[in-house]
Amino acid sequence: MQTLLRRLNSWLFALLVLLGGLAIGYLTSRHDRVADWTYRSRASMSPETRAVLAKLDGPVDIVSYANPQGDLRQTIAAFLQTYIRAKPDIHLSFVDPQKDPAAMRNLGITVDGELILHYRQREQRLDALNERSLTNALERLVRGSDRIVAFVTGDGERRADGVANADLGTFVSQLEQSGMRAVPLNFSQTATVPEQTDLVVLASPQASLSSAATKALLDYLGNGGNLLWLTDPGNLDPSLQPLADALDIRVLPGELIDPSSSAALGLKDPRMIPLGDYPPSAITRGFTLTTLFPEVAPLAEARKGEWQLTPFLRSSPQATMQSVGDTQTNALKGPLDFGFTLSRLSPSPTKSEQRVVVIGNGDFLSNSYLGNGGNRALGERIFDWLLGDDELINLPSRSAPDRVLTVSQSELSLLSFAFILAIPALLLLIGGFITWRRRRA
Structure with missing residues (x-):
């Protein structure tokens, strides 16, 4: 009787195993469950x-x-x-x-x-x-047709296709992969901004703009065009003053320094302005990445006009402004704004809103500084907002996991010793010990 029960239990166990395997096969053919245990998935x-x-x-x-x-x-x-x-x-x-x-x-x-x-x-x-x-x-x-972004050239501006440290080539090439098309805009060759242009970028001109170029930009603004203006510290060039007046913006004659915030991140240059907190705006809503801005020109609202002006880049309270090339700070203390979004009802019948962004720094999107913290992610948000692609602003930033292992020469020697000598020797010792134990038994 016990033998019969033992056999019955064995057959029942085998049947349950078979039924369990069939159930697992049935479920996996209709439902899948994938687990990713890799770093950052x-x-x-x-x-x-x-x-x-x-x-x-x-x-x-x-x-x-x-x-x-x-x-x-x-x-x-x-x-x-x-x-x-x-x-x-x-x-x-x-x-x-x-x-x-x-x-x-x-x-x-x-x-x-x-x-x-x-x-x-x-x-x-x-x-x-x-x-x-x-x-x-x-x-x-999602974006629809390609957006035409015209970069002003001919006066020493940062090049959209350049590979120099101060140029914007790396950032612009990434923008072009997501449906933006960068084109040069040289006012020595054209008197107006082409009608199909979705956005004009004026990136830190080093020479004075011609009167024709200034007039073309003012006409473009007057017709409802969107603009990104990146400026740098120093006295504002007289050729750009009409543009600042049209936007109700003042570029203050100095640059920001923030020794305490820079030192907290291990930066030796107090002109490097790190930001981790941002005033609420359409661009910075939900944005928490740290950004780095070298050599920043503070900005201010000149007067109340038809533009709705919103600061979205602001220094810490410890920041101060000093004259360019001077070591003495002025009485102007932080927090100081250096990035504004401007919007108003568009004069163009084809658009409901006109948008402008003015930033007192052009380096944060340059080839040299683009990889610092969230600089690239913030730049993408700025362009999405200027182009009216509000639904793309809150997309998570593109980031690649760190796949580079940095090993010093001493660490490499230690690893070589471990894998070439120590581990094989340990395996031989374990094998010898097991053999010895078996012979004794």
């Missing part, structure tokens, strides 16, 4: 991608022109499965490009597996299969 969809998907409030159709032979279709479907889980109304379909080569030529399909994304009669093409490229394409779908 780098193997999962980034918060930025999830935020972009949340902005797409309608279905997205993705058509892949991939050859059915091989594993390319399976690779594309597996890659997009994460997106489909996050946004179920993403629809993926495949087209065999070999069935109609003439149609493929008309569509401009040149890469096997090329994707075309459709959303609200907008279209984006993608020939690289990675999260960054796909997220940029989705962000361009």
